Each structure stands twice: as C-alpha cells, then as structure tokens.
C-alpha cells in the first residue's frame with residue numbers, strides 16, 4: 001500500500017564504494033511533519049546517506065522515493081529541479097557564497113527558480129524577520145559567526161518552500177550556545193513552517209527536538225527512539 005504522508009522513503013537501499021559496503025539494506029521513511037535524526041559516529045556513512053536523500057548521489061541498490069515516486073531513474077536536470085524546489089539542503093561547512101551578501105545568498109535559490117527580484121526580496125526579508133535575523137542582510141559571510149552562518153544557511157534552504165529540509169551535521173562546528181540556537185531554529189522550521197526535517201549528528205545521546213531517532217552502525221539503520 002502507498003504511504004500517503006511519506007515525503008522520502010528509502011527501500012532496501014545499499015551503497016558501496018568499490019569493495020567497501022557503506023549502507024546495507026537500509027529502510028527509512030520521513031513522513032510529513034516529522035523531525036528525524038540519524039546518529040552515528042564519524043565514518044559510518046551519514047553523509048553518504050544524506051547525499052542519497054538529497055538526490056546528490058544514487059544508491060548502489062534499492063529504491064529511493066520522493067512523494068511516493070521512484071527517483072532512481074530521473075535525469076540530472078530533473079533531480080536538480082527537485083533539489084531546488086522540494087529539498088532544502090544544509091551542509092556541515094561552506095554553505096554560503098563568500099562574494100555575496102547574506103541577502104544575495106538567500107535570494108540565489110529563488111533567482112535560479114525564476115522568481116522575480118521584488119518577490120525574492122520580499123520572501124528573503126519575510127524569513128529573515130520571522131527568525132529575527134534581518135540585521136544580517138547586508139553582511140558578507142566572512143563577517144558572520146559560525147552560528148550566524150548556519151542559521152542563514154537554514155533560511156536560504158527554505159526560500160523555495162521545500163517539503164523537506166536535510167541538514168548534515170549542522171551543529172558539529174558550533175559551540176553549545178550556537179548549537180542550541182540552531183536546533184531551536186530547526187524545531188521552529190518543523191513546527192511553524194511545517195517542513196519535514198532530517199538531521200545527522202555524531203552525538204548519539206544529545207537531546208534533539210525530534211520525533212524519531214535512528215542509529216547508523218555497521219551499515220545498518222535502526223530506530224532507537
């Protein structure tokens with residue numbers, strides 16, 4: 001039976017790089033409204049899984065579905081279109097383009113999606129104001145703290161109204177205070193902007209504002225909470 005509220009599904013997904021099997025028969029469903037964490041120590045395959053979920057890489061075997069549709073066979077341009085409009089991505093490092101201001105960084109995905117300048121500006125400021133970050137609009141990424149940079153990266157990932165936000169170790173380079181601010185922001189994105197959120201973390205015990213938590217170990221994913 002079709003799972004009506006599934007945004008992303010991995011069905012029996014395996015990934016190997018040459019001889020090394022990184023993911024083995026992984027199953028995962030991210031439903032509408034959920035906030036999911038994928039925990040695992042460094043090197044277990046979190047980023048490999050993140051790239052598959054974000055359509056940046058393909059499974060070696062198994063099926064990835066977005067909104068109930070298989071995406072394995074899609075071409076690069078169709079995947080790029082889905083990434084632009086349906087999947088917000090936040091990486092561990094190097095999220096923002098250094099030559100652009102915060103405002104220009106946030107407008108960029110909208111420009112790529114063909115949104116006109118006045119609407120881009122309006123949407124960018126709407127989000128910046130909503131999350132109390134409008135004061136950063138004219139700054140360049142080099143003049144932001146690491147925490148501010150990650151918060152701006154989350155805003156940028158939201159501009160095209162994605163169904164899901166994927167963040168790969170978004171707090172691992174941040175101190176405790178900035179980690180808490182970022183997690184609070186992601187929690188609000190999930191609850192108030194109604195976006196499904198999936199984050200990875202190397203901290204197996206950290207309390208996160210999640211509805212489901214998974215552990216990735218020895219290539220296998222199992223639900224721990």
Ligand SMILES: Nc1ncnc2c1ncn2[C@@H]1O[C@H](COP(=O)(O)OP(=O)(O)O)[C@@H](O)[C@H]1O
Pocket residue numbers: 017022040041042043044045046047048049
């Ligand atoms: N493109 C690649 N080619 C070969 N090996 C890779 C590639 N990407 C990742 N790996 C290997 O896969 C394993 C898992 O990496 P990764 O997914 O980055 O783990 P994590 O994000 O949990 O630290 C590591 O041993 C890494 O060296």
Ligand SMILES: [Mg+2]
Pocket residue numbers: 046047048168169
């Ligand atoms: Mg990683």
